[in-house]
Amino acid sequence: MAAGAPRIFVSHLAGVAVFDPNGDQVGRVRDLVAMLRVGRRPPRLLGLVVELSTRRRIFLPMTRVIGIESGQVITTGVLNVRRFEQRPTERLVFGELLDRVVRLVETDEEVTVLDVSIQQLPTRRDWEIHRVFVRKGRSGAFRRAKGETLTVEWSAVTGFSLEEHGQGAESLLATFEQLRAADLANVLHHLSPKRRGEVAAALDDDRLADVLEELPEDDQIEILSKLKEERAADVLEAMDPDDAADLLGELPTEDVERLLKLMQPEEAADVRRLMAYEEKTAGGLMTTEPIVLRPDATVADALSRVRNPDLSPALAAQVYVCRPPDETPTGKYLGTVHFQRLLRDPPFTLVGALLDDDLQPLAPDAALPVVAGFFATYDMVAAPVVDESGSLLGAVTVDDVLDHMLPDDWRETEFHLVEEEPHAT
Known part of the structure; x- marks a missing residue:
């Protein structure tokens, strides 16, 4: 639904049909899932409980709802068909x-x-x-x-909202809801293992995935090991593929295979592809989800993709122009168009006419010092990774380069600094 859309009363959603983008019905709305917050702040709506034709009830996150209109719900078409299980912090609206x-x-x-x-x-x-x-x-x-x-x-x-003195993970999460993922990771890092597991179990999949990406490796493994395997697979799907691959690379082989088999096939395929590269190479550092456009796409098309709030600033800084297919690995890589160039040209301009094709892309086996040198030399925040056939495999972002160049304990050091700062004189 577009921003500024009118309010919708939930009674109008009871039993309405849920469709995929092709117009095929996938189920019906049976309830809505919300999370209460401290004081009188309005609850956040997490998603819908959808009953499939098989009568199985699944959870559909609001991030996968394209529109709610004319007595129907339209989704992105990506569904996780595991049975819905209500978590301690969630409330069913109906x-x-x-x-x-x-x-x-x-x-x-x-x-x-x-x-x-x-x-x-x-x-x-x-x-x-x-x-x-x-x-x-x-x-x-x-x-x-x-x-x-x-x-x-x-x-x-x-009579609805949490009280300030409320106990348990629900109150803690409500209190820290506005924190950035890195700051919430700081909070979890300093909790006891038992408490850390309780809070992690109460976070929704997307939030937990963001937090895991910011935690030290030992904390990541500890939290993932305490989750049920199906939940762990869901969280891995929600993580950036490169971060999920790094985390899985630290687990025993038998655990890795079980988790990959539980993941959605397309998500698992991206992670497997990344795990095939050495960790400190361009292939091991890259994400498989950059913005890819065909040469006949327009500046308006590119800007609409850049606006995606789920993209990191580094990934949103440029788009990669390739021959079809539009997902990695692509057809022939043609060049890059930087965000600033998109802002300077009319919306109807074709991106194929704006290519920066002077810079040599990174090879997947390029070692970390080579990748870091590329970023430093050309003042880049992201760079394409292209194989010998000329296909775009993914993109490396500067945050991943820094993550692998800093000392292994840099996250713990940063946590220490954040914790001690208020006491500085």
Whole structure:
């Protein structure tokens, strides 16, 4: 749904059909999954519970919802068909929030929740529960209240949100929700192993994947080993392929094979491909998910891809122009178009006319010092990796180069500095 879209009351979503981009129905909405937050902040909507034709109920993250309109939900077409299991920090909107008795903050009157509205945040892909439709008084099994109905902001009622003194992982996660992944990783690093496992288990897959990428290797292995294998595979899928490959490279071979078989085949294929390269080479450092365009794509097409909020700044700094196919490994690599060049040319300009093809791309077996020298010499933040046949295999970003050039304990050192900084005089 586009930013600025109108609010949607969840009662209108009960039982609506869910379609893939080709128009094929994949199931129906049976509930919505939300995460409460500290105080009166609106809950974050995590995703939908979708019932497939087989009657299996699965979880569909909101990041995979393209649109909600005309009584239907459109998805990206990528579904994880593992059975939905509710986690401790999650609340089912239909099952746990509707028909609940809460109180109006201003008057302390009891009201019954009849419906809630959701909306997409204007500058992000996140969704929130925004408003609450309530009836004054209680509803019961043997009587139906006929009190006044009204729609109020989420903050105008109490009885839902977490209290500041709440205990457990739920409160901790709500408190640190706004932290960057690296800062939340700092928090986890200093928890006891038991507590670290509890918090990791309560994080959603995407958030845990982001945090794992920022943790020291020992912490990564410890957390992954405590997850159920199917959950561990889901988290690995959510990680950048190069980070997932690095983590799997530290596990016993039999564990690696089990996890790869549980992953979606296309995700596992990318990780296997990366694991075939030596760790400190361009092939071992690269990600297999750069922005790839055909030469007849326009500047407008390129900018729409660059706007993807899930891309790191380094990956969004340039696009790679190749002959089809559009996913790595591609057809013939033609050149790179830098973000600044995209901003200088009209939207209808073809990217094939804007190529920077002067720089020699990196070979997959290029050693780390060669890769670092390339970045330093040409002031690059990302660089293409191309094989002998001329196909684009992926791209190396400067953060991965730094990660492998710094001392092995640099994350622990950084954590120490962050922790001690407030005490500095």
